[in-house]
Amino acid sequence: MKRKDFFKGTAAILGSLAITRDLKPAELGRWLLRTAGDDEEYFWKLVRDQFILDPDWTYLNFGGLGSCPLPVLKSYDEWSRSEERAPSAGHDEKEWMSVKEKMAAVLGKTCRKEDLGLIDCASAGINMIVNGLPLKKGDEVITSTHEHVALHTALLNRMQREGIVIRVFEPDKASGRTNVDRIAALINPRTRLIFVSHVTCTTGQRFPDKDIAALARSKGVWFAMDGAQAPICVPFDIGETGVDFYTCSTHKWLMGPKRTGFIYVRKEMLDVLRPLTVGAGSNKSYDIRKLEFTLHPTVQRFEFGTQNDALFYGLGKAIDFVTTIGTDRIWKHNHALAERFYAGLKEIPGAEIVSPEEEVYRTSMISFKMKTIDYTKVNEHLAKDKIKVRTVTEGGANCIRVSFHICNHDGEVTKILDSLKKLAG
Numbered sequence: 001m002k003r004k005d006f007f008k009g010t011a012a013i014l015g016s017l018a019i020t021r022d023l024k025p026a027e028l029g030r031w032l033l034r035t036a037g038d039d040e041e042y043f044w045k046l047v048r049d050q051f052i053l054d055p056d057w058t059y060l061n062f063g064g065l066g067s068c069p070l071p072v073l074k075s076y077d078e079w080s081r082s083e084e085r086a087p088s089a090g091h092d093e094k095e096w097m098s099v100k101e102k103m104a105a106v107l108g109k110t111c112r113k114e115d116l117g118l119i120d121c122a123s124a125g126i127n128m129i130v131n132g133l134p135l136k137k138g139d140e141v142i143t144s145t146h147e148h149v150a151l152h153t154a155l156l157n158r159m160q161r162e163g164i165v166i167r168v169f170e171p172d173k174a175s176g177r178t179n180v181d182r183i184a185a186l187i188n189p190r191t192r193l194i195f196v197s198h199v200t201c202t203t204g205q206r207f208p209d210k211d212i213a214a215l216a217r218s219k220g221v222w223f224a225m226d227g228a229q230a231p232i233c234v235p236f237d238i239g240e241t242g243v244d245f246y247t248c249s250t251h252k253w254l255m256g257p258k259r260t261g262f263i264y265v266r267k268e269m270l271d272v273l274r275p276l277t278v279g280a281g282s283n284k285s286y287d288i289r290k291l292e293f294t295l296h297p298t299v300q301r302f303e304f305g306t307q308n309d310a311l312f313y314g315l316g317k318a319i320d321f322v323t324t325i326g327t328d329r330i331w332k333h334n335h336a337l338a339e340r341f342y343a344g345l346k347e348i349p350g351a352e353i354v355s356p357e358e359e360v361y362r363t364s365m366i367s368f369k370m371k372t373i374d375y376t377k378v379n380e381h382l383a384k385d386k387i388k389v390r391t392v393t394e395g396g397a398n399c400i401r402v403s404f405h406i407c408n409h410d411g412e413v414t415k416i417l418d419s420l421k422k423l424a425g
């Protein structure tokens, strides 16, 4: 290690420790920028120092589950302690709304805090959408074969309960645009809803959101997206996509505490989607004697009952963290690592890339398989080298998915490629 690097490394550790004592996000941002100056590599090293990930492992699975940076852990700890010291029902409205305000700012220019509800996770949001829409027996829903179990099971559940009809298409990895044609081919007068991932959990493919939305609008069909893998992973403006309903787990790419997420409803669609579970928070007013009930006039109607406030205030700090670094900067960093990995895979004998062929539909998650080695064996091999990835079985993909996020660096791309070269012999 060079002397300069040693001092830099030491400064980073001491700096991180100082920050752990007083983690004000705005100060953290200024500290990161001031300390790193224009040294990009050093900047990302300082960012990595904000995580307690096991240093023995190379963690390439933020698409599976994120890790919270120190400011989030600290905030969660402090809010939990204050809650346990003086338990108090309800939540701090100002703080709660500030989380939605920050989330709306990340999601785009026209997104408003009123368009968002803070919920448990994408699975919860998917169920709110699938079950809350006024679908009846024989109504058709279009989805892909590459959806997460959360969406497939929610649709199958409604099919079994109420006889909706599910139509599926196989995503095309050669041409992103072909997916729109495949969806269009399934539309008929009984079609009511198109519900697909924004970014698939199988191959990290980004679906052409605006084109699907335009198709849906032209046919008078609702359009919902499962965004569990999208915000922060890919840049987009939710209003510009034209989606009607959207949900996300914020404990992955957004690095919020576990069991946090949101649901978005385009404002014109609010009264189309009925919450099936309601409670304190969902109502504007009610009176059991008069048998009156008015839902909350915003997407807050999907929030109900006692909340674990500390989780969501921690999420607020996670949003501060990503906006401090800059969502564009994160995308460029992560996508560059993913692209280097994608190019490297092409040089490995027997490696078959299953992620999209067109870069515009590729994200920061790349999936592959080895032609003659079962994907479970590839996973075992990588685990022996202490590299954590995710095996993908959804849609019969049977492959390995590798996610690149802000904790990762070029050396780790080299490490996984070297490990695969060793496996390929």
Ligand SMILES: Cc1ncc(COP(=O)(O)O)c(C=O)c1O
Residues within 6 Å of the ligand: 063, 064, 121, 122, 123, 124, 147, 148, 150, 151, 197, 199, 200, 201, 226, 227, 228, 229, 249
């Ligand atoms: C595309 C997609 N949708 C939904 C989910 C479910 O997320 P959760 O278990 O956080 O609800 C996942 C989780 O990996 C996912 O990748």
